[in-house]
Amino acid sequence: MPSHARHQLNVLSATRLSQLLGRGEATSVAIVESCLARIEARDATLRAWAHIDRDLALAQARARDPEPRRSPLHGVPIGIKDIFDTYDMPTSHGSKAFSGHRPTADSGIVALMRRAGLVILGKCATTEFATPIPIGVGNPHDLGRSPGVSSSGSAASVADDMAPLSLGSQTGGSTILPASFCGVVGFKASLTGLDRGGMRHLRPTLDSMGLFAREVADIALLNSILSGRNAVEPPNDVAQLRIGVCHTVNWSHAEPETIVALDSAAEALRGAGARVTDAEMPPVFDDIEQSFQVIATAEGARTMASDVAAHGATMNHWLQEMRRTGSTIDAGRYEKAQLHAIECQRALGEIFARCDVIITPSACGEATRDLKGVSDSAFNRIWTLMHGPCISIPAFKGPHGMPVGIQVVGPVGSDARTIALAQCISGVLA
Amino acid sequence: MPSHARHQLNVLSATRLSQLLGRGEATSVAIVESCLARIEARDATLRAWAHIDRDLALAQARARDPEPRRSPLHGVPIGIKDIFDTYDMPTSHGSKAFSGHRPTADSGIVALMRRAGLVILGKCATTEFATPIPIGVGNPHDLGRSPGVSSSGSAASVADDMAPLSLGSQTGGSTILPASFCGVVGFKASLTGLDRGGMRHLRPTLDSMGLFAREVADIALLNSILSGRNAVEPPNDVAQLRIGVCHTVNWSHAEPETIVALDSAAEALRGAGARVTDAEMPPVFDDIEQSFQVIATAEGARTMASDVAAHGATMNHWLQEMRRTGSTIDAGRYEKAQLHAIECQRALGEIFARCDVIITPSACGEATRDLKGVSDSAFNRIWTLMHGPCISIPAFKGPHGMPVGIQVVGPVGSDARTIALAQCISGVLA
Numbered sequence: 001m002p003s004h005a006r007h008q009l010n011v012l013s014a015t016r017l018s019q020l021l022g023r024g025e026a027t028s029v030a031i032v033e034s035c036l037a038r039i040e041a042r043d044a045t046l047r048a049w050a051h052i053d054r055d056l057a058l059a060q061a062r063a064r065d066p067e068p069r070r071s072p073l074h075g076v077p078i079g080i081k082d083i084f085d086t087y088d089m090p091t092s093h094g095s096k097a098f099s100g101h102r103p104t105a106d107s108g109i110v111a112l113m114r115r116a117g118l119v120i121l122g123k124c125a126t127t128e129f130a131t132p133i134p135i136g137v138g139n140p141h142d143l144g145r146s147p148g149v150s151s152s153g154s155a156a157s158v159a160d161d162m163a164p165l166s167l168g169s170q171t172g173g174s175t176i177l178p179a180s181f182c183g184v185v186g187f188k189a190s191l192t193g194l195d196r197g198g199m200r201h202l203r204p205t206l207d208s209m210g211l212f213a214r215e216v217a218d219i220a221l222l223n224s225i226l227s228g229r230n231a232v233e234p235p236n237d238v239a240q241l242r243i244g245v246c247h248t249v250n251w252s253h254a255e256p257e258t259i260v261a262l263d264s265a266a267e268a269l270r271g272a273g274a275r276v277t278d279a280e281m282p283p284v285f286d287d288i289e290q291s292f293q294v295i296a297t298a299e300g301a302r303t304m305a306s307d308v309a310a311h312g313a314t315m316n317h318w319l320q321e322m323r324r325t326g327s328t329i330d331a332g333r334y335e336k337a338q339l340h341a342i343e344c345q346r347a348l349g350e351i352f353a354r355c356d357v358i359i360t361p362s363a364c365g366e367a368t369r370d371l372k373g374v375s376d377s378a379f380n381r382i383w384t385l386m387h388g389p390c391i392s393i394p395a396f397k398g399p400h401g402m403p404v405g406i407q408v409v410g411p412v413g414s415d416a417r418t419i420a421l422a423q424c425i426s427g428v429l430a
Numbered sequence: 431m432p433s434h435a436r437h438q439l440n441v442l443s444a445t446r447l448s449q450l451l452g453r454g455e456a457t458s459v460a461i462v463e464s465c466l467a468r469i470e471a472r473d474a475t476l477r478a479w480a481h482i483d484r485d486l487a488l489a490q491a492r493a494r495d496p497e498p499r500r501s502p503l504h505g506v507p508i509g510i511k512d513i514f515d516t517y518d519m520p521t522s523h524g525s526k527a528f529s530g531h532r533p534t535a536d537s538g539i540v541a542l543m544r545r546a547g548l549v550i551l552g553k554c555a556t557t558e559f560a561t562p563i564p565i566g567v568g569n570p571h572d573l574g575r576s577p578g579v580s581s582s583g584s585a586a587s588v589a590d591d592m593a594p595l596s597l598g599s600q601t602g603g604s605t606i607l608p609a610s611f612c613g614v615v616g617f618k619a620s621l622t623g624l625d626r627g628g629m630r631h632l633r634p635t636l637d638s639m640g641l642f643a644r645e646v647a648d649i650a651l652l653n654s655i656l657s658g659r660n661a662v663e664p665p666n667d668v669a670q671l672r673i674g675v676c677h678t679v680n681w682s683h684a685e686p687e688t689i690v691a692l693d694s695a696a697e698a699l700r701g702a703g704a705r706v707t708d709a710e711m712p713p714v715f716d717d718i719e720q721s722f723q724v725i726a727t728a729e730g731a732r733t734m735a736s737d738v739a740a741h742g743a744t745m746n747h748w749l750q751e752m753r754r755t756g757s758t759i760d761a762g763r764y765e766k767a768q769l770h771a772i773e774c775q776r777a778l779g780e781i782f783a784r785c786d787v788i789i790t791p792s793a794c795g796e797a798t799r800d801l802k803g804v805s806d807s808a809f810n811r812i813w814t815l816m817h818g819p820c821i822s823i824p825a826f827k828g829p830h831g832m833p834v835g836i837q838v839v840g841p842v843g844s845d846a847r848t849i850a851l852a853q854c855i856s857g858v859l860a
Contacts (some may be wrong), residue, residue, distance in 0.1 A: 101534065102534070103533075103534055103535075104531065104532070104533055104534060105533075105630070106736070108630075108631055108634065108733060111733070111735070111736045112732060112733075114736060115732070115735045115736060191622075192621075192622065192634070192635070195631065195634045195733070196626070196627075196634070197626075197629060197630060197631035197634055197733065198628060198629070198630060198631075199627060199628070200535070200538075200627060200628060201538055201625065201627030201628075204538065204622070204625045204626070204627055205622070207627075224761070228728060228729075228732055228761055228764055229761050229764065229765050229768075230761040230762055230765060298658060299658075302542060302545070302658055303538060303541070303542075303625070303627065305541070305545045306536070306541045306544060306545060331654070331658055331659050331660040332660055334658055334659065335659050335660055338659075342843070413772075
């Protein structure tokens with residue numbers, strides 16, 4: 001084993017670790033030890049993890065090392081957002097009400113990871129029930145800035161080289177926003193693109209699975225293993241791509257660094273030969289924010305009702321508010337909002353008839369200094385409601401040197417293809 | 431309270447119970463007692479229930495009676511297929527491996543029922559992990575015949591007046607087939623039509639929620655409450671309907687009684703003034719059975735892998751087989767099968783541009799005498815793969831006096847509308 005391997009395995013990509021493991025040039029134990037060492041050195045400050053059990057992580061690695069490889073990610077560690085059930089670790093949903101809660105079975109996606117031989121490294125800190133109220137996780141690029149919510153620990157741990165991969169989720173902007181703030185690659189799957197079995201829903205028609213890594217190729221590999229579908233080969237040349245640019249109906253939320261990022265990305269892609277065109281949201285999208293709010297509020301009040309009734313008094317103020325008001329949205333308004341979303345999905349389908357993918361901001365700007373307020377998911381909510389794959393590429397920097405992502409969005413169900421095109425685009429913007 | 435109420439409440443529809451409860455002419459306690467009495471008298475023979483706790487059911491009813499009504503089904507009892515988690519009752523998945531298993535939280539759909547004030551009456555017997563191997567539940571119309579699988583107890587208990595409503599699921603034919611065999615109304619929701627949160631998946635892109643009742647109006651009411659969407663008013667006159675007749679690519683599986691049922695239904699609807707036309711599956715459907723098998727096998731092997739590895743030796747022969755072979759389906763074949771399903775969904779969309787709903791068989795024929803073999807879901811699997819709402823109406827009888835259903839199928843997402851049109855069709859066929 002080369003000397004670097006023992007000490008710096010934690011900084012390597014999942015794809016690189018896969019190669020080393022496959023060639024017998026690294027062991028899962030060495031990789032997990034390297035990640036644990038980084039966590040032990042840094043997490044008192046960063047607070048990215050809700051639960052780490054050193055012995056349990058190493059026991060998994062020791063079990064994986066002598067086995068035949070179950071997948072290319074056999075032996076590679078991954079962090080799990082603490083809203084996903086694990087039979088061997090507590091799942092607290094970031095909530096005092098569920099502190100130490102021990103589910104009896106894995107969520108489907110966690111079971112699929114174990115089956116593929118991944119090592120479940122630990123549980124990543126999440127906001128309470130993935131609501132948008134921050135919980136004190138740091139941003140590795142500047143501890144005084146937000147890592148984004150709600151998959152805060154999942155994004156921060158990958159950004160800080162504590163784990164090569166992590167699992168998150170997105171109901172508003174919970175994957176793409178933290179990926180942009182922390183300067184990692186974040187992938188929000190199509191609504192049903194990855195197994196949601198066993199998932200404790202917040203909003204069933206919005207809750208999407210999220211994956212984090214430091215390279216797009218790692219997302220392609222992990223998504224392929226978890227979805228059971230082959231990865232798509234990225235095109236050799238960006239000139240084959242038809243790329244739409246979408247400022248969205250929320251463009252007024254864009255900070256200067258986001259304006260520069262989108263302009264620069266479009267310019268760079270055009271310069272590299274891609275066919276870059278306008279892909280603005282047509283007028284049917286004008287009130288889509290209201291429809292998102294109706295759907296989110298109605299579904300949130302329904303799915304959280306029993307837990308909020310039982311434990312509301314200990315919950316954050318966002319959930320307290322839900323306890324006070326319940327849902328004031330009647331079935332007719334909910335129905336109308338869903339029909340509006342479907343109309344927008346159709347209109348977006350027409351745009352995707354002439355664009356392979358859309359590029360659009362990942363976030364309003366670089367990570368905010370506000371460590372307590374609700375972060376603005378203006379460039380995420382609408383895309384979550386559209387149900388298609390989204391991927392944030394960490395291509396730019398803001399005025400304070402913080403990362404600024406660019407988001408690549410594809411049609412519903414085209415997850416593998418969208419990842420492949422994002423990989424190609426990432427190559428141009430890098 | 432009228433004298434019949436105390437003794438015969440268990441035979442009334444959910445809609446009728448809702449009226450009585452609303453007017454103070456029945457109590458939830460009296461209704462639940464009436465259902466429990468029927469279960470106590472009959473279930474040693476029928477074996478429709480996996481778990482009944484008399485005290486727990488009555489305690490819920492006693493708690494509901496004095497409360498403000500949470501929904502029109504406040505105080506109405508419902509049976510739950512024993513694959514859905516309940517925090518206060520065991521969930522065995524019909525498996526020795528999970529005997530007495532106590533989940534820590536409700537499945538989303540069960541939580542929504544409690545929130546609407548329904549009384550969780552008990553857990554209905556299911557085949558092991560909803561696989562197609564029968565488990566000895568009787569058919570109330572003839573104990574020597576099959577009640578259908580896998581939601582056997584859910585269908586049989588409603589057919590036998592033990593509960594007015596029950597929850598099932600359908601991955602192949604697990605709701606529509608038992609509904610047809612037992613002579614009740616069975617409704618398979620669109621794939622994501624009802625909350626699947628917390629559900630232990632067998633096949634994530636097929637597992638759909640199922641509801642049973644004795645009248646279509648009850649399904650409309652329950653679906654409205656669980657989906658949070660208004661019920662659609664059934665049209666006054668069937669003459670407004672455009673109804674397609676589909677024999678499917680599996681017509682050779684139809685027994686004489688099914689042939690007669692479909693012909694009679696089409697004739698009756700035409701006679702009542704409906705515009706009845708051919709809606710046969712175009713050639714793209716020719717190999718759809720193979721694609722269903724590829725998807726079902728690949729997903730089943732993935733989602734069951736860890737449980738089969740841990741507990742396979744105690745499981746039924748269908749799961750044993752999975753343990754022996756695992757999945758031999760590579761990602762390319764799976765991808766191709768999914769693309770084929772999408773092509774068929776598109777082709778079906780063209781049919782629905784000229785038909786409001788399709789009528790098609792619910793089952794090959796009346797309930798079989800075979801109590802051990804795998805029942806033939808030839809008229810269900812394809813529709814499950816199409817992801818739209820399906821509803822079986824118990825309109826006909828076979829040569830042995832057993833029920834024979836007719837299935838009404840609608841476009842994906844049009845659940846409330848399809849139920850309303852089925853109610854109108856049911857009125858003509860009754």
